[in-house]
Amino acid sequence: MKAWSPLRIADLADKRVAIWGFGREGKAAIAAIRSRLPGLSLTLFCSDAEVAVAKAFDAALSVRGEEPDATALAMFDVVVKSPGISAYKPALLAAHEAGIRVTSGTALWFAEKPDARIVAVTGTKGKSTTTALLAHLARSLGVRTALAGNIGMPLLELVDESAELWAIELSSFQTGEAGPVELGVFTSLYEEHLDWHGSRERYIEDKLKLADVSKQLLVNATQPSLLERTAQHPHRLAFGNVQGWHIADGSIRRGTQVVFPIANLRAPGEHNALNACAALSALDIMGFDALKAAPSLAEFRPLPHRLQPLGEHDGFQWINDSISTTPQATLAALHTLEGRAVTVIVGGHDRGLDWQDFVAEMKAHAPHAIVAQGANGPRIARTLRDVGAAVEERTDLAAAVAHARTVTPDGGTILLSPGAPSFDQFHDYADRGRHFAEMAGFNAHDIIGIEGLGIH
Structure with missing residues (x-):
């Protein structure tokens, strides 16, 4: 494990502190x-549109409605940045070179909770x-469990709370900010967020920083590249292989033992069954009774926007998989729906x-049909046509949905x-x-939002 030099909230006393970002x-x-x-003086950098709301949130804040440059940040000793602010922005790189401490809510929380029992979960998808499955399973055993992090509740909102187990989701923006964890979990590893990280390789390197701070590491054995990348970890375990928790013949199994039928999962698809294997494996490794917890998988409610069946309307089945922001995620969704007449809508921010x-x-x-829309819709459509695949183009999501209604057969999906982010059209x-x-x-x-956030 790498050496870790934590900065605690108390260490900010008498420092000139800037907060960059005014989301949650x-x-x-x-x-x-x-x-x-x-009594600490705080300066907030936010968008111009957020200035009035920020002043109402905390009247003592010094609010600047601008993105700071290196000169602006040079006025501070510490910058606390939000996850969406790329660590590779020139202003932050310059600040770091000038000796200014750049930290985050994630890093501050880890510094405040050195004795917490933490399972930190990351991955391109899943x-x-x-993370939610792990919390659900642990709670079914009566374990006081926190569900927080990138999943929808900032860790600092729970900084004064205690839990027996912390189930924490970390994005690639946060994995480099984590302190030591008892168990790090990798569900998958593909390319994503290239605009934040700058390159595919740096994205992977940033993700893998979680392995550096994990006492034990749990990885998806169905991904050879992930196994290769983590081969040097001294305490690496795996799920998805026949020795551990895996899927075979329609069931979740632990080794040779049949534990739970996939058909009883409310979250559809083998990829969700594999997510359940990851959560059960993590529970096992942390010393809890995963076999006893497994039946509660039947009560787990799927998270919204993740292959979420909306139901039947106007003679069609509608499925919302808006969380899909990589082409691999779209492929996984289509594999789940094999055998059905599916019109898939792809495209978004490029x-x-x-x-x-x-x-x-x-x-x-x-x-059955592919409709490409959004900023990268033309590029996707062009690439498909180059290999002779049929595709229709529409400018935006509304037009794509209208067209899907005309080409999808009765009873179709x-x-x-x-397979792309939403920022070209949506928040x-x-x-x-x-x-x-x-x-x-x-x-x-x-x-509704994600259930079970916080400590229960």
């Missing part, structure tokens, strides 16, 4: 610092569901991801699985999913 993470950082250092694997699969095993993937539900004819207010 930024608010949590301000509140946590205020609760322990009420991390939210696996981060330059490689769609070749998706295109090759579509050439060989295309669904209309699937939103974009985030959840906003996109709610709009899709409304376009399909459902009440978007029925799509």
